[in-house]
C-alpha cells in the first residue's frame with residue numbers, strides 16, 4: 001500500500017479508472033460481479049435495449065428497484081480521494097464504469113462515464129434532454145409508469161448504457177485520449193473484465209505510464225501492474241488521504 005501511495009504522490013498526470021468496487025462500499029450492488037444482479041437472466045432481459053423499446057414500463061419498474069439504492073448513496077473515501085487529487089492538480093480525469101454519479105457528488109469535475117448515467121435522460125424520438133429525478137419520484141409513488149416527452153410524447157430513456165446499447169462515443173474517445181496521455185493509471189474497484197474499459201490500462205502501459213491497481217480480487221492486469229493492492233478501497237483511500 002505504501003508503494004502504491006508513493007507512486008500516486010509522485011504522478012503529475014494521473015488518470016483513474018473506477019468500477020463497481022468503488023461504489024459497493026457506498027451500498028450500491030455490483031451488477032456484474034460474481035453475485036451481481038446482472039447474473040439474473042430475467043433482469044438482464046428487462047435491462048436490455050430491445051426490451052426497453054418493447055416495454056419501457058417493465059424497464060422503469062424493474063430498473064427503479066436498482067436505482068432506488070443509488071439515489072440515496074453517498075460518496076466513499078475513495079471517491080473523495082480522487083476529487084482531492086484533481087483539486088490538487090495531480091489527476092486529469094476519472095473514467096468510470098459506474099452510472100451512479102458519486103464521483104461528481106464527491107466533487108470530481110472531469111468524469112467520463114463509459115456506461116452513461118442515471119441522472120439525465122433523453123427523448124427517444126426527438127432527443128430533447130431531461131433531468132430524470134422528478135420522473136423517478138413519480139414512478140416510485142405510482143403516479144407515472146413511463147416518462148413521456150413534453151414536446152412529442154415520445155418515450156424518455158435514461159442515459160444509461162443498456163445491454164446491446166452502443167457506448168457513448170464521446171466518453172469513450174475522451175477516455176482513450178486520457179489513457180494515452182497519463183503518466184499513471186490508477187484502477188480502483190474494477191476487475192478489468194468488461195471491454196472496452198478493460199482495454200484502457202493497455203493503452204496507458206503502451207505509452208509508458210505506471211499502473212497501480214487497488215481491488216479486492218485479482219485482475220487480468222495484475223502481472224503488468226507496478227503495484228497491485230488487494231485491500232478495501234476505504235482502507236486504501238484513508239491511508240492515501242492521510243498522506244495528502
Ligand code: ZN
Nearest residue numbers: 123126149152
Ligand atoms: Zn420528444
